[in-house]
Amino acid sequence: MKKFLLGTVALIAFAAPAAAADLAARPYTKAPPAPVALVYDWSGFYIGANGGWGSSRKCWDSVAPALLIGAEGCHDATGGTAGGQIGYRWQASSWVFGLEAQGNWADFRGSNASTLFLGARNDSRIDAFGLFTGQVGYAANNVLFYVKGGAAVTADRFRIFDIPTGLVVGTTGDDTRWGASVGAGVEFGFAPNWTAGVEYNHLFMQDRTHTFVDGAGAFFAADRISQDVDLVTVRVNYKWGGPVIAKY
Template sequence: MRIKSTFAVAGLLAMMAPAAQAGGYVAPVQEAPVVVAPIAEPVSDWAGGYAGGWIGYAFGADDEVGFDLYEDSNLIGRQNDITNLDVSGLNGGLHLGYRWQRGSWVFGPELTIEGGDISDEQGGSGIVDGDAVSIALESKVNYIAGVQMKAGLVVNPKTMVYGTAGYVHGDFDYILSGSTNGEDESATEGYTANGYSLGAGVERKLNERWSMFAEWQYRNFGKTDVTFSDDNVDLVTRATPEHHNLKLGVNFAF
């Protein structure tokens, strides 16, 4: 009886073996990981017209003053290194521009006009031929107008860094004043000069219309002779107006 039971169990196991192999353990299927591509941050729109205003501070000018003395158009005297004029002061301006955009690059022209209190006055005194003499010379910026090209790179949707290069036209005054034995005299000579500008800045969007910017600009107006005339006597000095300007302002996009 035991022998038959043993064969029966063995036969049952033999019959189950194929079934176990057919429908038994199945290795799990490993799915490949899903790679999600990063979503590119959109580049904001900087194109179109805009207008703005700013306040600034001018500094860093160095105008070395000297005089040539002419009588009947003949040079009779020369004095160099009398003093240095370092014009500086607060100013402000307005501008109007247009920008095109190609991807992250932004470029376009800008017209500017500015004025303020940019000036310096230097002087001295002494005894000349027994007379007490004092003299003072003032250099003053009346206004500056210009056009510049701006090219910028959008570094994130709200921020652009840029550089500038342009043409500037300035209107200036040279004021010569003095006294001899207590008698005061003064003469003002106005002149204009053309030059170039270079700059760099950063602009940050506040919303779709408004933005703020900070900018540095250098302006150089070359050399201009300024003449103070009295009858047949001419006193000539060479003006070399140049300075740096720091600006902080806002733009409004149309």
């Protein structure tokens, strides 16, 4: 019995160092690095192109010194547009602020038969427009939602046709009209320095009285013409600035 107890103690004493050696031999595994989130940065200058569609609602009213006074009806001048924009944005947290200038060629045309002067057709056309706006937006990483507003200018042309002959009997020549613009858009950063988006703008161009002259330059008519414009465009921009920020 005594020999048995001595052997058991010796066996335990031998096994303990061996177990300790086994524990020390286990390999050390390094913890994985913390994930890195990439945050899109909207700050910087940008330049781009746009294209889309527009519609201008115009209502004509004959006014003095014309012999007949009254409403002549309304029409929509619609068509395509293409142009470019340049601007600058700066980002503070998730808020984005910006300034932009945009210039577009346009081909918005429309006409209606006058309800006051039988045989006459009132015709209008917008050849170009420009927008000078400020922006306020909210960025969800590489997606930007924004509203904008500022000044607008249109290059207009108004004419009166004789329906039976198709001849121009009265014209204002080229006309530049200033107004205001409000709009909204969404933009997506699809590459480090490239973005694409869709934008809507409404232009308040107010009422304006125009004098029409005939081919000899003599007075022909006078009309007060109201004008609003709706624009929907697709935009692509290239921007300068840090495309992404590493956030740990």
